[in-house]
Amino acid sequence: MAQSKYIHKSHNVTVLLYHIVLPAKYRRVVFSDSGDSTFKDICLKLSKRYEIYFFEIGTDADHVHFLVQSVPTYSVSRIITILNFYSPKEIFFINLNRKVAFSC
Numbered sequence: 001m002a003q004s005k006y007i008h009k010s011h012n013v014t015v016l017l018y019h020i021v022l023p024a025k026y027r028r029v030v031f032s033d034s035g036d037s038t039f040k041d042i043c044l045k046l047s048k049r050y051e052i053y054f055f056e057i058g059t060d061a062d063h064v065h066f067l068v069q070s071v072p073t074y075s076v077s078r079i080i081t082i083l084n085f086y087s088p089k090e091i092f093f094i095n096l097n098r099k100v101a102f103s104c
Contacts, residue, residue: 005053005069007051007069007071009071012072014071014072015069016069016070016071016072017055017067017068017069018066018067018068018069018070018076018079019065019066019067019068020065020066020068020076020079020080020083021063021064021065021066022063022064022066022080022083022084023062023063024062024063027062027063028062029061029062030061030062031059031060031061031062031063031064036059039057039059039064039087040054040057042086042087043057043066043083043087046082046083046086046087050070050074050082051070051071051073051074052068052069052070052074052079052082053068053069053070054066054067054068055067055068055069066083
């Protein structure tokens with residue numbers, strides 16, 4: 001997670017930064033210190049797949065803060081959809097693999 005940078009495309013140069021706060025469902029306490037690094041790794045995987053760059057990721061007990069930079073072709077709602085869809089899915093599969101490994 002670095003400084004803000006210009007994104008150069010064929011016809012434009014942009015610096016779009018968004019501060020996004022996503023609460024957990026029903027504001028339950030679901031984020032812990034051990035899951036914090038896992039969550040950041042998942043976000044870095046998303047940045048490789050999509051043109052979304054994470055500058056700050058902060059977790060509290062019941063919500064997550066993001067400072068995100070993206071290209072103008074992604075709307076804010078598209079970025080939030082990507083974060084809401086892929087992040088919990090990846091965390092579920094990682095935790096499922098841990099439970100299967102410990103149950104055997």
